[in-house]
Amino acid sequence: MSTVRDLLERSNRLGSDPANTNYAGGNTSAKGSATDPATGEPVDLLWVKGSGGDLGTLTESGLAVLRLDRVRGLSAVYRGVEHEDEMVEAFDHCLHGRGGAAPSIDTAMHALVDAGHVDHLHPDSGIALATAVDGEKLTERCFGDRVVWVPWRRPGFQLGLDIAKIKQEHPEAIGCVLGGHGITAWGDTSAEAEARSLEIIQGAARFLAEHGRAEPFGPEIPGYQALPPDQRRARAAELAPLLRGLASTDDRRIGHFTDTEPVLDFLAREEHPRLAALGTSCPDHFLRTKVRPMVLDLPATAPLEQVRTRLRELHVAYREDYRAYYDRHATPDSPAIRGADPAIVLVPGVGMFSFGADAQTARVAGEFYLNAIAVMRGAESVSTYAPIDEAEKFRIEYWALEEAKLARRPKPAPLTGRVAFVTGAGSGIGRAIAHKLAAEGACVVVADRDAEAARTVADELRATAVTSDVTDEAQIAAALVEASLAYGGVDLVVNNAGLSISKPLLDTTVEDWDKQHDVMARGSFLVAKHAARVMVDQGLGGDIVYIASKNSVFAGPANIAYGSAKADQAHQVRLLAAELGEHGIRVNGVNPDGVVRGSGIFAGGWGAQRAEVYGVPEERLGEFYAQRTLLKREVLPEHVAHAVFVLTTLSHTTGMHVPVDAGVAAAFLR
Structure with a gap:
């Protein structure tokens, strides 16, 4: 209906400008009539932003809907300021139908003020007057009798009664400044209420600009100026x-x-x-x-x-x-x-x-x-x-x-409050890991040498993207600086970046060997070193997870560079688990195998090479790997990601490798 549509549009306009109110601050309302489905008769209603919502993004589901006569009727049972808390519970008995969102403490203000539309906002300019030692005099100087001063009172039913009385006693007023708190404005139409809100906000801002001292915080303190x-x-x-x-x-x-x-x-x-x-x-x-x-x-x-x-x-x-x-x-x-x-x-x-x-x-x-x-x-x-x-x-x-x-908030996800740093997260297994950790509540830093790929995944997750080639120590250090500035530090590092060179010994060049080890052995070492420094500084413990491979323990054909680099990573897990345990940092590994679908490594040529080694068409390589396992199941990036998540929940486990290979007996750890 138009009343609700106008209210939402006004709310979104006011809430989208930080000069008008802060995030999730303030509330707006509208009064109107609707048909009561139980009686078929018209009923007067109040639509008001519910508890905890944000004006800038408010939708109809964020409105509390109440019977206006019942809210106003609460005046007869109100027992005074010592009993404010019971009035919020009473709002539940005033809801229309299912009532929408939970009513906020300011509901009484919106219901009791005799105006079709009411805005209660927290603009900086209005609060500046509200928190001045002589705020009442300043409000009068600024607005005359057009805006009325209301002494500080804790939000609640009594404040609603006070403002309703002021509105009645000052018919010339368009709103009020609430001492120590904010502003309230009203109007017969949505447009009038919005215009009056802006008149108060902008009027206060002009008054401060015209009458304020240039340096209200005093002179600079030597040595306290901003660093470059x-x-x-x-x-x-x-x-x-x-x-x-x-x-x-x-x-x-x-x-x-x-x-x-x-x-x-x-x-x-x-x-x-x-x-x-x-x-x-x-x-x-x-x-x-x-x-x-x-x-x-x-x-x-x-x-x-x-x-x-x-x-x-x-x-x-x-x-x-x-x-x-x-x-x-x-x-x-x-x-x-x-x-x-x-x-x-x-x-x-x-x-x-x-x-x-x-x-x-x-x-x-x-x-x-x-x-x-x-x-x-x-x-x-x-x-x-x-x-x-x-x-x-x-x-x-x-x-x-x-x-x-606070009790109404959803239960936090398992990784809420944790910061994850995932290398090689622009595609394949790394992307799947980033998605899984974000879904479980972590703040994720998507690290990849491909800046565009990192940004794409970060945009999918509303995460932070960093460009980081793990063979470059300066880039790793810079990426962890970005993580610290974005989220305060890091708790969970996944060493996933990798590549694969599949050649027999006699065909493997020194360049092949160095490239393979630079990315996986040296790169993992560098990431772990810089991340551990941050974790130790935090003193909160943490997790380092290596995405190793079945090939770290299984000797496959034509795989000398890749297999030995993975074995290096696998032993880093054991060495770092032994060294970092005193800081509460757990180090574990995941040993995947046969992750063909969605894998960046396989798509980059490794799949064709391995298919040739095993004598199967490349498009059938995933099926081939699945059939040689005990479970006869294909391994996907999501399965590896889930194993990483599970490791973060095992509070007393470190130095372990978890196979995610659908069962390869030759790769059993023993």
Whole structure:
């Protein structure tokens, strides 16, 4: 129907512009009539963005649908602010039909305000006024009586009653600024509500630009200026695994790095320690960034080891402070502490590291702190930044309703929170492995010497592509730098890159031998070496999996270069398992055989060579391999990929080779 279509189009337009609201922040609504299928009579309904949705990508399935008369009727049973939590449960009794998405805490605001369309948003410009110490006066200066100030109140039914009363008492008003929080606007039509929302957002932005000081964060601190881009990225890559390990003390986290100009300028200025300590204000901000960030108190030019030592010290202090914050405000019915590690780490001259349970959560946490910096800049430019107090932040961070929202999230996939680096992932077995690990929740770095192939697979997975020839140590090092900057480090490395040269001994040249061993023996060694350095720095353990071969233990004909290179890889598994075990790093291998369909190696000429050796047509080679196995089954890339995944789940297994060959008795390990 047109009411819902107009609401979704308005929501998508507002949500697609970060100047209007942050990711998954705010909500929009529309009121209208529909036919009740149970009675055939018209019924007044409220369509409102549900809990946890994102305006920019909102679809009809993300709307909660409620009976308007029943939501408004809850005013008669509302028992006051001490009983806010029970009102959200009451919304379930107001749903129309199946109700759509779960109603959010802001549902009451949208239902009780007497307007056909309501927008509640979190724009940086609006929150800057909302968090200024004299925000009420600034709002009046900016808007006159067109926008009304609402003192801070925790989101809930009472806030909805307050705003409904303001709308009634101020018929000239188009909306309000919510202290410490955001803005709300309303209109009789969808277009009017959207226009009024933009009027408030853009009006606040103009006011800040016209009246704000040029350098609200104060003068630069000597030595805290941004490092040159190359030095900055190098230092970030050196610090990322350490920081990810620290931020994963309680729960494994994915990292994200940001070095945009607003972050670097903020950290170069005199006021950043004071402002960072005050923390963020808008509930959406600190729910994702925690009550405050961890801030390195050393200049950008400090020696690396001094920085690393200081970060460890600050992390200990941060955890103690966060535990004290929890203990100061927790009540007997508060949810348990959710972890004491920082979600945001600020490093002057380098940038911001943000952390979350998955890649999107980590990225969004950083985006929210960028919003917070913009808010602080705006507030400080015209006044003094004064966010809501710590006790109120705790009440929201450890709200039972927030706990319920977390409980509604789907159970994480087995590899959620882990970063996989797969070589030779642009095709064949490597591509299948990348797909499998991504499907099981891992963040995947697709490494291949063919840049276009790597990008293609990465696009399929929404993963990260890197160009890496495993025979080139500099390229390997650079690829792992990219992994660290993209996700904070690496947990799971699959040494899959390979080629095959099938010739008898007397036909095998030194060049054949060197090429075969450079890619598989030397290449695997180099990848393992650089990846292990990252894993040790993280302190989170990890997995290294070699895609070896049945030929590592079986002596086949005309196969001297390939078979011996695979045997080298197989023994690397044993050697590294013995060496890296003390760091919790498990090293295992997979021994495939006869993977013809979908294999890049077989398609590149190996298939024709092996078919000639065995005297069968190339198109029948897969069948030939299958018939010589005990199970009489053809092996596919997906079977190898599944074995890699299974190895990542075997927490007490290292130094093992898993055959994926459908049963070749001559290759049994013994």
